[in-house]
Each structure stands twice: as C-alpha cells, then as structure tokens.
Amino acid sequence: MSAADERAVNGKRELTEGLAAQILDHIRDGGLAVGTHLTAQGLAERFNVSRFPVGQALQLLAAKGVLLHERNRGYFVSSAKDASPETLGLAPRDEASDVYFRIAEDHLHGRLPDPASEAYLKDAYGATKAQLNAVLSRIAQEGWAERRPGYGWSFSPMLTTPESLEQTYRVRLALEPAALLEPGYRLDPEIAARCREAELRLLDGAIETDTADALHERGVRFHEAIIGASGNPFFLEAVRRINRVRRLLSYRSMIDRKRYRRQCEEHLQILNLLERGRNADASEMLRRHLEHTIENLQEIRPILER
Structure with missing residues (x-):
C-alpha cells in the first residue's frame, strides 16, 4: 500500500470512529432509552454529513455492542448505551x-x-x-x-472578535436561567450522574490534560443537559445554535485554564440544587456562573485578540 493510500485509509477510519464517538455521546447525553430507533438520515442531518459515513459509524457501534441491528428494520440503542468512547477504543481524531x-x-x-x-x-x-x-x-x-x-x-466573519463572544454569553444569560424555571422541568438522574462524573474527573486533574476540544465539549454537554431538562425544545435549540458558533474563540480562551476549577465547582453546585428541587436557587446560581464567565473574558482578552 502506498503512503497516499495509507493516509486515505486512516482518514476514513478517523471519520468513522469520530462519528461513532459523536453518535455515542448523542445517545448518552440525550438520555436515549434502550430500544430507541436511530436512522442514518436523522443522524446525517444532525451532524451535517452524508448518510454513508453515518452508516459506517452505525455498523461500528453495532459491532461494539452499543447498538442492535435488526435486518430490514435498522439500528436500535442497546443496554450497553452507557459505554464511553474511551472504553470502546474509539480513537480520537x-x-x-x-x-x-x-x-x-x-x-x-x-x-x-x-x-x-x-x-x-x-x-x-x-x-x-x-x-x-x-x-x-x-x-x-x-x-x-x-x-x-x-x-x-x-x-463567515461572524464571531472572530472578543466582543462577539461576549455577546453570545449575554444571550445565554437571558435564556439559560429562565429554562431552569420552566414548569415541566425534570433532570433525569442518570444524566445528572454523568454530568457530575465529568466535573469530578476534571477536578481530579483532567483540567490540565484534556484537549481544548474535550474541555469545550464538557461545558457544552453540561449546559445543554440542564437546559434540555426544561421540557421546552425551543430553549435547547437556541442554546445549541449559540454553542455551535462560539467555538472558535472558546477554544482559544482555553489557553488559560486557571478558571476551570471554579467553573467545575459552580457546575456541581447547580447540579446539587436541581437534584434537590431548588430550581429558583439553581437559576440564580447559573446566572452568577455566566456572569463570572463574562467577567473572565475581560481578563483573558489579550489571548482572544492574538
């Protein structure tokens, strides 16, 4: 096999494994129940890729036991849905x-x-x-x-300045605390447990060792998990749109990681309040949490302007 052919094969493997890891995170973070039907078309639209690589990723997850494949019916979430990309050996891209x-x-x-x-x-x-x-x-x-x-x-020229990143946080400041006050709010205990596990892992040392990609995703998953529990899909969709467009400067801001311990501790406090049914207090805590982040943006402005 030539070097070019080998690179092509490795690239396809990385794409398949990367998509498989994303699908697995979607299953876990979305709290999808055992037996949930996953369609290639739906996943292709969610991750903005064609159906072919999604099909390859679904086959890989079925081979690893996370999904069950039924002939002529498709793929369904199995009881092994709580496995992590790391335990399944899905190589990072x-x-x-x-x-x-x-x-x-x-x-x-x-x-x-x-x-x-x-x-x-x-x-x-x-x-x-x-x-x-x-x-x-x-x-x-x-x-x-x-x-x-x-x-x-x-x-797009959008979101290439510190001012535009701060604007996204101000929109989140208006939306996220309100989502915690929705009358149908219910945070699934399994999702809360996974969020807590992720925060404790960072406090145990992963703040310094995780990639910027992983740190960003951890924060996104936490906030989308607690907002998704509102039962109001419009809150979640708005926050997801904001999270997609703020990544560029968010990644750069992670050069300075000193503030992450405080963020993790505040995430845990918000979780504790939600699990005790104290949503009004959790909403106020989340408001202060986002205000702290906005204050931190001013401190790391030289990093954002490099």
Missing part, C-alpha cells in the same frame, strides 16, 4: 482536529482566501480528502463556513 484548529487560527487571523477551494485547503493543510470532508462538515455545522454553489467555501 487527532489529525483531523489538527487540521481543524489550523484552519480556525488562520480564519481568526484573516489568512484564508475567500472563497477557498477544497483543492487549496487540501494542499495548504496536508489533509486527506476524508479528513478535509470531516473538518469542513464540522465547520459548516458550527456555522462559520458554507459551501458556495460551484466553487469552494466561504468563511
């Missing part, structure tokens, strides 16, 4: 993530041509076709690039 962050940095510095052809991006970042497709699908899902009809990709 290191090379694809490297390409992603390099494109992100170049976009923040205004170094990308607009529009940029896929051939240019492939050559400029040394990516395989599979890796580039995965990265561009992720970027499109996050909302800072879109395919141009007939020619390449355009990258």
Whole structure:
C-alpha cells in the first residue's frame, strides 16, 4: 500500500470512529432509552454529513455492542448505551482536529482566501480528502463556513472578535436561567450522574490534560443537559445554535485554564440544587456562573485578540 493510500485509509477510519464517538455521546447525553430507533438520515442531518459515513459509524457501534441491528428494520440503542468512547477504543481524531484548529487560527487571523477551494485547503493543510470532508462538515455545522454553489467555501466573519463572544454569553444569560424555571422541568438522574462524573474527573486533574476540544465539549454537554431538562425544545435549540458558533474563540480562551476549577465547582453546585428541587436557587446560581464567565473574558482578552 502506498503512503497516499495509507493516509486515505486512516482518514476514513478517523471519520468513522469520530462519528461513532459523536453518535455515542448523542445517545448518552440525550438520555436515549434502550430500544430507541436511530436512522442514518436523522443522524446525517444532525451532524451535517452524508448518510454513508453515518452508516459506517452505525455498523461500528453495532459491532461494539452499543447498538442492535435488526435486518430490514435498522439500528436500535442497546443496554450497553452507557459505554464511553474511551472504553470502546474509539480513537480520537487527532489529525483531523489538527487540521481543524489550523484552519480556525488562520480564519481568526484573516489568512484564508475567500472563497477557498477544497483543492487549496487540501494542499495548504496536508489533509486527506476524508479528513478535509470531516473538518469542513464540522465547520459548516458550527456555522462559520458554507459551501458556495460551484466553487469552494466561504468563511463567515461572524464571531472572530472578543466582543462577539461576549455577546453570545449575554444571550445565554437571558435564556439559560429562565429554562431552569420552566414548569415541566425534570433532570433525569442518570444524566445528572454523568454530568457530575465529568466535573469530578476534571477536578481530579483532567483540567490540565484534556484537549481544548474535550474541555469545550464538557461545558457544552453540561449546559445543554440542564437546559434540555426544561421540557421546552425551543430553549435547547437556541442554546445549541449559540454553542455551535462560539467555538472558535472558546477554544482559544482555553489557553488559560486557571478558571476551570471554579467553573467545575459552580457546575456541581447547580447540579446539587436541581437534584434537590431548588430550581429558583439553581437559576440564580447559573446566572452568577455566566456572569463570572463574562467577567473572565475581560481578563483573558489579550489571548482572544492574538
């Protein structure tokens, strides 16, 4: 096998395993019950990829026991749904993530041509076709690039300044505390337990060792989990849209990780209040938590403006 062929094979494997890990997180964080039917079309729309790689990822999860495959019926969540990507041996998409962050940095510095052809991006970042497709699908899902009809990709100028990142937090400040006060609010105990486990793991040392990608996802999952428990899908959809577009500067802000211990501790306090049914207190705690984050943005502004 030539070096080029080997890179292509590795790129496809990374795409499949990366999607499998995303689907598994979707199952766990969404609290999907055993027996829930997963469709390739629905997942393709959620992760903004074609049905083929989703099909490959579903096959992989079925082979690892997370899903059950029934002939002519499809894939269903199995009783092994609480397995983690790490325990299943799903390799992180290191090379694809490297390409992603390099494109992100170049976009923040205004170094990308607009529009940029896929051939240019492939050559400029040394990516395989599979890796580039995965990265561009992720970027499109996050909302800072879109395919141009007939020619390449355009990258959005939105959310490339510290001011725009602060604006997203102010919108969250208006939405998230209100979601905790919805009359039908119910936080599933299993979801609460997974959130607590993730926070304790960070406090035990993962704050310093996790990637920026993993740190960002941990925060996103926590906030989307407690907002999703509101029973009001409009709160959750609004927060998800904001989370998709704020990633660029959020990643850069993680260069300074000193504030994460306080954030983890505040997350745990909010969980404790919700589990005790003290939603009004939890809502106020969440408001203060987001206000602290906005204050921290001013302290790390030099990092965001690099």
